[in-house]
Amino acid sequence: MSNSFAEQLSNVKLKPSKDKTKDFSDPKLADQISTYQKTALETNMEEWQMLLVNETFPTVYCPITYSDAQHFIRIFERHFQKLHEHQLFDQIRERMDIWFNDDLEEKQWYEQIKERLQKTIDQAYPNTKELFAKTSSRSAKDACVFKRNFLEVYKNELSKFPDPSQENSRIIALLTAAFLSLCVTSATEVLSMFIISERIYQDMLLATEAQDSSDSLFKENIILRPFIPIDVDMEFRGFVYQQRLTCLSQYNYLIYSQRLCQWKDNILEKIISFFNQSVKTKLDKYKSHNYVIDFALAKGDDESVNSMKVWVIELNPFMETTDGALFSWQHERNLLEGRSNENQDKPLFRITEKVRQGSWSMLPISIRQWIKNENN
Template sequence: MSNSFAEQLANAKLKPSKNKTKDFSDPKLAGFITKDQISAYQKTALEANMEEWQMLLANETFPTTYVPITYSDAKCFIKIFEKYFQKLHEQQLFEQIRDRRDTWLNDNEDEKQWYEQLKERLQKTMDQAFPNNNNGFFAKTSSRSAKDACIFRKDFLDIYKNELTKFSDPSQENSRIIALLNAAFLSLRVTCAADILSMFVISER
């Protein structure tokens, strides 16, 4: 089997763009004219939150439980991302993001205390709701998921290569694309609260 595509993926160097990439799933924060327009948008945005529709699909999707994230928690996530990871993302320094993910907790005692308290709260909920789970979890916030965090797993390339071996002709472009997507999905699977927080603090989403 040729690993050329995997090697290219590992060695890819992207040029920083002068134009900021627009994520059209971002919340709209400007361009409103009246208070009624703001109110209507906020109502529509809230209706898209997972807790508003998940029960309608309860029999067709994963068993689900919720953990409240406070306004203070949200501010901490934003503060940590901006402080430790935002510039690295802007410069596309992916290896440094991986390394910083493992060390940022050592820089500030207050941030570490917040992290440990939230991790304990998350883990307690996971253990109580799914005491015999051996298959892992998928974690997201109400309206967003940390889908971009999968590429920062240090074993991402190994997962991709393993998925590629499942195809009779791994050299085909479709095989490589499907293997890449499957690797991304598998890389979003977490096993503990620490995995969840690790994804959330480094994600641009």
């Protein structure tokens, strides 16, 4: 039986080391666990999506029961946890589609949830082949690199740059490949990613620890949305304190984007207008007036910023466990809470304004080493 969520957090194996993927959305301090659990669950999709039904992407739910969550936990611990700890990428990729051959106990459950999920997909999206899937809290984006075509997609994206050896080009290609790898077409693809994802595992631990164990009261879902292409320089993280948008940051801040620098003022005004006119009032009914909100600008009829449509991607806890992007929770709390003269009139907007030397070294060493080995 799995340890409690608190015990899992105190286990050194779940703490990020210098050689493991750094995931800023994980809880970090043991004394924050209770607050984190409550606040994290409040930002689950079910808590706000219907308030912003026209401002966020079309959404369909496929329920995850308490027993489903326990199955996800057991499978990860039995088959993939040690492989993650030792960063054995090839073995994870080899086992992700065959693990159930050695685990008949879990295979029956897997076939049942796969059938249930595929039925939901077929009914909700009969004419949509490409989907995005996540759980109530987060996506399985840490599982992207295990997809068999990931390196091929990365190399294809890299080939689009005039000088693919440039660090900035390589990071943009990597982030784009990761985003494209989140596109799924079947229940099998969704579950393959969820089962090997450490993020999904951690979220199931949190959900089973913090929620009622009765399946009728347990509130977790697989979220299904149409896959809508978003360029990696057109995602933004907003900070809302007491219902006021105080700060805005480039989401993928390791990359430099020339057009983002050119469009900076237009993008800020576009997001401010969208938030104040379409989002703010509707979230008056939301449980908290403090949250971190992610926006995306999707392509319009042409290549101009004016034709782009703003979407809400998701809400996150207004806590240090949420990545501050180009802001520091520790040193700039006054900015994030709107208590500075710098952002009294409008949100303070930060982007990466020049190529950041050494950005490749800021990526997880496991990812860098894997790409290096695969290219040799």
